[in-house]
Amino acid sequence: MSGFDVDLFVIGGGSGGVRAARIAAGEHGARVALAEEYRMGGTCVIRGCVPKKLMVFASGFPAAMAEARAYGWQVTTGGFDWTAFRLKLDAELDRLEAAYRAGLKGAGVAVYNTRAVIEEPQLVRLATGERLRARHILVATGGRPFVPEFPGAEHAITSNEIFKLEALPGTALVVGGGFISCEFASILNGLGVKVTQYYRGTQVLRGFDDEARAHIGGQLVEAGVDLRLGADVAAIERRPGGLCVRGIDGGEAVFDAVVYATGRVPNTAGLGLEAAGVKLGRRGEILVDGWSQSSVPWLHAVGDVTDRINLTPVAIREGHAYADTVFGGTPRQPDHELVASAVFTQPCELGTVGLTEEEARAAGPVEIYATSFRPMRGAFAGRSHRVLMKLVVSAETRKVLGCHIVAPEAGEMIQMVAIAIKMGASKEDFDRTCAVHPSMAEELVTMRKPARAG
Structure with a gap:
């Protein structure tokens, strides 16, 4: 350890970087420092998943109140107070950021609230002018929104x-x-x-x-x-x-x-990566292998900056696996297969895991089980939206290759379905599962005949 100020220097305080730092220091005893130039928590906590989902909740209340009237409630809808909502939103983000900082402090991570760049191999320079030598460097700087060039x-x-x-x-x-x-x-x-x-x-x-x-x-x-x-x-x-x-x-x-x-692009500009010999991809992403190892032995990268699967839970798993592998003596790669995701639109979300129908057909014969119907709650209130339940099944192995749900709370449903599909469930396993009635999700286990095959 002689000659190094820290065992690990993490650039970026988002979900992946924070998890890696906390596990490396708190569970594996490494000397860890982390630099974040904006706010701790990264895109997800500060300007992505969390505030967006709270806005999704806020935007759903007009329809919910209209439904309430249809169910007999005397409800009066006033105007939406954006200022009041934003103040409470800001307070919630402050609370979450504080929790992230407390976790790092509790693990013994030294935090630098400034920009960090790589000046030369295994040497990090902070915007304050301070330099630290690190045995390992982890880049977890995420991505940024992309706006094309055009007039205005x-x-x-x-x-x-x-x-x-x-x-x-x-x-x-x-x-x-x-x-x-x-x-x-x-x-x-x-x-x-x-x-x-x-x-x-x-x-x-x-x-x-x-x-x-x-x-x-x-x-x-x-x-x-x-x-x-x-x-x-x-x-x-x-x-x-x-x-x-x-x-x-x-x-x-x-x-x-x-x-x-x-779209979004990896946040690698100005970090000194190429000068240090780190290979980047066409979109500026850090090219890594299954161990999150870059083209140089002392630098790894996790999260959206690698442009693999740009989801917060994936970044967290990549960061944890990295810390266990490099500092915990437990080599393991993050699993990028069958990762579920959700699109939080209104009134129905899209929950999805596995292959699309188009991908599955390109790989071999399939059977498609699908149904669309008006959900009970909305139908009673006179709403016209329909839900979609869809299973993509291999005609040869009978394994369920993919599931796609468009429905209220589809994100909650797909998490459970993803467990079964990850375990290799067959269509017959779904068929043997007794339905929960009355529910939307019961359709997933009651579709007996394929809508189409080929």
């Missing part, structure tokens, strides 16, 4: 800024077709904003199951979002009445806000 791009905001708005806009254009754009279009629409969504593709949620994509796209439209497919922004100009957006079709429209959610 500086007038757009991203998911980073949306939580800090002084007031809700009356009208908003959301640009993009991925899960972040669909979620924010749904959130803003639920909060009373008149929302238009541009996506240059033919259907939102590229990469997800096609049937589920179409279901979500139709739901957005039915909920009141003006979804325009094959549309994109050519230029934005600030005018007295708001932001004038010129589309690639030449048409113009004015909005109070333009929110870009056109």
